[in-house]
Amino acid sequence: MAAARRLIGFNLLTAIVLGIGGWYAGWFGAHAITGPSLDWFSAADYNEVSVFMAYIGGVIGFLAGLGFLNYPFARLRGYPPSLREKETGGWSRYFSLCTDHKVVGIQYLWGIGLFFFIGGLNAMLIRTELLRPAHQVFPAGTYLTIVGMHGTMMMGMMSSGILGPFANYFVPILIGARRMAFPRIEALTFWLLMAAGGILTTTIFFGGFPTGWTGYPPLESQANAGMDCYILFFALVGISMTLLGLNMIATILTMRAPGLTWTRLPIFVWGVISTASLMVLAAPVLIATLGMAAFDRAINTTFFVAGGGGSNYLYQNLFWVFGHPEVYILALPGFAIVLELLPVFSRKPLWGYRLAVAGLLGVTLLSWMVWQHHLFVSGINGDLRPFYMLSTELISIPTGFTFICGMMTIWRGQIRFTVPMLFCLAWFFNFLLGGLSGVFLSDVPSDVTTHGSFFSMAHFHYTIMGGLIFTFFAAVYYWVPKMTGWQLNERLGKIHFWTMFVFFNSTFAPLFALGFMGMPRRVVTYDPSFQFLNDWVSVSAFLLGISMLVFLFNLVWSLAFKKVPAEANPWGSRSIEFQLPSPVPVHNFDRIPVFTDDPYGYGEGPAPQWVVPAGAPAGRE
Amino acid sequence: MSAELASGDAGYEVLEGEPPEVLARNLVTAGYLLAGATAFFFVAFVFAFFYLRSIDSVSQWKPHGVDASIGWGTAIIACWVVSTVLVRLGELDQAADRRPQWRLKGLAALLLGLAGLVLQVVAWTQNGFGPTDGAFASVYVGWTAFLSLFVLLTLFWLETTLATSWRYRNELFGAAEVPAGHASGDPDRTAHDIRNPVDLNRAELAALGFYWTFLAGVAVVAWVILYLVA
Incomplete structure (x- = not known):
């Protein structure tokens, strides 16, 4: 048995081969059931069952190739549970099922980075098309597909943008544990996400999809088979998010080391709890909604088809029950990163720890009560509008808690303008603009004017790119030296920051003006009077893209060529992960530590926050 | 400080050996969280039911003759x-170390669960309507299909718990010990993950028992809405 397993390999290569095999098996199998047509792509529009079955077969083959089915089959035969797989070994761990949470974190970093890059390239194509008011590069349908792929890829993949790489890697360490609660599920969440990304990318072979990232019917019901890729992508992302959130919460609830009380928990871990709880509860609504959409397309149910008793407003409601918490799934980890890093670079304790926690939890709770502001112009009952306007505006209060805690932390601090700190400070500026413009969209009269325009696009790019992506890079510069054992180049990091900050604002600030002037989203042609600002935005976007190339160059240069070993604690942090060697050993801790203090006591003496129990046998907690 | 917390040259193998209660806590907590996720999944169908019933678009909520068989x-x-x-009764047996009785009840529970699934498939063919017959038919087909999928996965979980209990039926509680790397699927593993599978069986059953009961609760809600309210 062991020899057979070695022969097959169970790695990414096997997974791709079996994935392709599974795809064709699903396609042929479904055609054998549903009809005689094997006329491949020309028949795809009329063979939704085959498309769905092909991709489901592909995903099963992909997971089988990675070795994910071995364990369930062993359990079926009565073998006992086990926790670890391929945790020791060389680089091949990164291309296979590995249960070491640190390997999974690094897998996430590169995997999500790949799809972030693809999504970014789509943005460049969008801005290329918009250099001229009329068609110039793409036909309208192709343009809409590119817009949809950009939005869907970014929203889907970056939902796990911070929890995937950084929470997987650091949460067990920050709570004094050696593993996640369910290491195989942790690995599964990553590989499901990669399968999802592959599926979305192949939508171009089926004609793409015209709906943008929201997938609204009736366009969704009428779209060709590329829409099926969207449905499967988001469903897989939803499953991955649910399992990721469940694993995070279970880990934090059950595996904290002795002495790590709730008030000593690092604020980043509180952010992870908040985000994970939204993932566990919101993502299942998305999966169910996409299940309905898949049934509408494949077996002709009528959930969203008005002529058959359904309603496309049902889709809008269900989608945004997920969709608005999703916005905070993206934003909350950013809050947490900022609050985690500011004390380190201000050399001050985190101001208002409990207020910050209340802010994170308040946003989490309120994010469930605002979804209908996305439907203000969809003809909802007018009596509902004031409630959703008020609840949306209320959410600025707990968000303000985060701002206050952050600003009071740096007030009169000994600020060090390192690259991670610069990204955190930029978050204040960007998210403030994003938040203020959000008030216009939560307010019914101004929303009616600006809804569906470039104004709303500018708003959510300020909150999501300004809030999440900037903090993602803060986390990259802060933690990657710990993760890899190699320093990132500081000078290149600062060039990356300044170019990104300047050209991000230069790209998105003019979109507010364009929105007020009446330019709608998702159109390939526009009024010629808007061309100057559009050209300005396009050029800025290209320069923003170049800033990402600076980052990529820094990453490759620092990790593959220059290779300066990172100190164990380059930032002078009191947090526990920086008291471990770089990179962190497979077992994390020789002995499970006991926490005796909070992690933010900067300027309050050198006392350590934990002790190692003397004489405790290794491995016993 | 770093040398106290961890050193790179410490042997990985000697550092393993986790108290079984940690994994037991993981499992029971996951059972609760999974129930939360499941609840929100099916809330989408509850919402769809009442939303589509209230608007009754083009009188196609429930055309004449579209009735799910309550039988x-x-x-x-x-x-x-x-x-x-x-x-749940088997769980009590297991807790009292009456493991043969638990296995018997577990097997009966598995067979009954599978029988329910077979009956559901039969019901789809016998109801006299299909997924295209209006909004109620859509909700009925969608809800029951996904519920069946959830049940199938839960029965898989039950089977694995039962199979482990059966494989180690002759081992005394607290005394069973499996060979190193026995179930990890990793041919290179030489260390133990969980030394005593019988220990863990109890926690698995507690988590499973809670989740299966919760899912049955969802099924009862489905029955009330799809067969009585509709």
Whole structure:
């Protein structure tokens, strides 16, 4: 048995081969059931069952190739549970099922980075098309597909943008544990996400999809088979998010080391709890909604088809029950990163720890009560509008808690303008603009004017790119030296920051003006009077893209060529992960530590926050 | 400080050996969280039911003749509810170390759960309407299909718990020990993950028993809405 397993390999290569095999098996199998047509792509529009079955077969083959089915089959035969797989070994761990949470974190970093890059390239194509008011590069349908792929890829993949790489890697360490609660599920969440990304990318072979990232019917019901890729992508992302959130919460609830009380928990871990709880509860609504959409397309149910008793407003409601918490799934980890890093670079304790926690939890709770502001112009009952306007505006209060805690932390601090700190400070500026413009969209009269325009696009790019992506890079510069054992180049990091900050604002600030002037989203042609600002935005976007190339160059240069070993604690942090060697050993801790203090006591003496129990046998907690 | 917390040259193998209660806590907590996720999944169908019923678009909510058979529905739910009761009784047997009785009840619960699934498939063919016959038919087909999928996965979980219990049926509680790397699927593993599978069986059953009961509760809600309210 062991020899057979070695022969097959169970790695990414096997997974791709079996994935392709599974795809064709699903396609042929479904055609054998549903009809005689094997006329491949020309028949795809009329063979939704085959498309769905092909991709489901592909995903099963992909997971089988990675070795994910071995364990369930062993359990079926009565073998006992086990926790670890391929945790020791060389680089091949990164291309296979590995249960070491640190390997999974690094897998996430590169995997999500790949799809972030693809999504970014789509943005460049969008801005290329918009250099001229009329068609110039793409036909309208192709343009809409590119817009949809950009939005869907970014929203889907970056939902796990911070929890995937950084929470997987650091949460067990920050709570004094050696593993996640369910290491195989942790690995599964990553590989499901990669399968999802592959599926979305192949939508171009089926004609793409015209709906943008929201997938609204009736366009969704009428779209060709590329829409099926969207449905499967988001469903897989939803499953991955649910399992990721469940694993995070279970880990934090059950595996904290002795002495790590709730008030000593690092604020980043509180952010992870908040985000994970939204993932566990919101993502299942998305999966169910996409299940309905898949049934509408494949077996002709009528959930969203008005002529058959359904309603496309049902889709809008269900989608945004997920969709608005999703916005905070993206934003909350950013809050947490900022609050985690500011004390380190201000050399001050985190101001208002409990207020910050209340802010994170308040946003989490309120994010469930605002979804209908996305439907203000969809003809909802007018009596509902004031409630959703008020609840949306209320959410600025707990968000303000985060701002206050952050600003009071740096007030009169000994600020060090390192690259991670610069990204955190930029978050204040960007998210403030994003938040203020959000008030216009939560307010019914101004929303009616600006809804569906470039104004709303500018708003959510300020909150999501300004809030999440900037903090993602803060986390990259802060933690990657710990993760890899190699320093990132500081000078290149600062060039990356300044170019990104300047050209991000230069790209998105003019979109507010364009929105007020009446330019709608998702159109390939526009009024010629808007061309100057559009050209300005396009050029800025290209320069923003170049800033990402600076980052990529820094990453490759620092990790593959220059290779300066990172100190164990380059930032002078009191947090526990920086008291471990770089990179962190497979077992994390020789002995499970006991926490005796909070992690933010900067300027309050050198006392350590934990002790190692003397004489405790290794491995016993 | 770093040398105290961890050193790179410490042997990985000697550092393993986790108290079984940690994994037990993981499992029980995951059972609760999974129930939360499941609840929100099916809330989408509850919402769809009442939303589409209230708007009754082009009078196609429930055209004449579209009625789910309450006889089939009751039989299906009965199978699943009795199955959960058997699992909970088996859990008590397991806790009292009456493991042969637990296995018997577990097997009966598994068979009843599968019987419910077979009845559901039969019901789809016998109801006299299909997924295209209006909004109620859509909700009925969608809700029951996904519920069946959830039940199938839960029965898989039950089977694995039962199979482990059966494989180690001759081992005394607290005394069983499996060979190193026995179940990890990793041919290179030489260390133990979980030394005593019988220990863990109890926690697995507690988590499973809770989740299966919760899912049966979802099935009862489905029965009330799809067969009585509709």
